[in-house]
Amino acid sequence: MSGWVRWHADGPRTRIQLRVLGMTQEPVVLWRGVAVALVTLFAEDGSVDVAGTAAHAERLVAAGxxxxxxxxxxxxxxxxxxGERVALVSAVRRACPGVPVVAGASGAWAGPAAELTAASVAVGADAVLVAPPxxxxxxxAFFERVVAAADRRPVLAYHFPGVAGGAVPLEVLPSLPVAGLKDSTGDPxxxxxxxSEWDGAVYVGSSAxxxxxxxLGAAGAILAVANVAPEDCVAAWEGDAAAQLRLTAAHVAAKSEFPHGLKRLVADRFGTSVASRMG
Known part of the structure; x- marks a missing residue:
């Protein structure tokens, strides 16, 4: 498998090139700036509200x-x-045609991660985010199998050990066949x-x-707090110190009793359901 793959669109979506050489992905930037780590909305009976989740994504894109x-x-x-994860990816892809959609595709081992990766890109995911087991x-070897299933879409590694899978050690990262990394530890x-030590696309996952x-020139941020304060997230990214300080209360509340603290914040602003399957 080799060659150049190109995505492009008008509007906020960034033109990118991804070169796939064997099982190696060169660094690629799908977008610059703030992305939302989207909440999943549930009905009161516990079923996934696919349409409501996609509509929430659409309004956040409209907010920047x-x-x-x-x-x-x-x-x-x-x-x-x-099946629910793939249905959500498909619905958000349709609702947000002008921006990249990244699918969470982590698994307990390489087999299910690769299967979920393939299913996600088949319904329109532009990239996948995968935490190691x-x-x-x-x-x-784990990420090579995921890359093989990604059909030349970028694979982003996810470092949030203890919350989402295992660690992606700094000393191992340069050897991994990934195009970028999301780091949610909040470790400056x-x-x-x-x-300073790696040339892949770096996305922070902490609103702090x-x-x-x-x-510092990171590629972007993928933020839970963008579900409730997208405008301040964008302003903070652009260097607005007051916006960064305003995010503090939402940052702390979102971490409280996760995911319930965040769900309450989103409900207070947008009138969405606070229902959750976790906790």
Missing amino acids: VRAVLVAGSTGEADALSD RRAGDLR ERLLRLL LVSTAGM
Whole structure:
């Protein structure tokens, strides 16, 4: 498998090129700026509100977010079936035609991660975000299998150990066949090292580091708080210190009793359901 693959569209979606050489993906930037780590909305009976979730994504794009992550840890992926995850990706893709859609595709081992990756790109995902298993063993072999299933779409590794799978160690990252990384630890030293020691696309997942990441030249941010405060997230990324400070209360509340704290914030602003399958 080799060659160049190109995506492009008018509007906020960034023109990119991804070169796939064997099982290696060169660094690629799908978008620059703030993406939302989308919540999954549920009906009171516990069923997934696919249409409501897609409509929420659409309004956040209208408010300025540049991409949408579907069925990640913020989206309660551990409580979703693969069929539900794929249905959400498909619906958000249709609702948000002008921006990249990234599908959460983590799995307990390489087999299910590869299967979910293939199913997600088949319904329109532009990229996948995959955390390594908690007992990954050979990380390169794990990500090679995911890359093979991604049909030349970018694969982003996900580092949020203890919350979403296992770790992506800094010393191992350069050997992995991935196009980028989301790091949700909120560790500023690790962010500095990522940006100075690795040439892949770096996305922060902590709303406490939005302004810092923007100033230092990270590719972007993928934020849970963008579900409720997309405008301040975008402003903070662009260097607005007051907006970064305003995000503090939402950042703290969103981490409280996750995902219930975040669901309450979103409901207070947009009138959405607070129902959850977790906790």
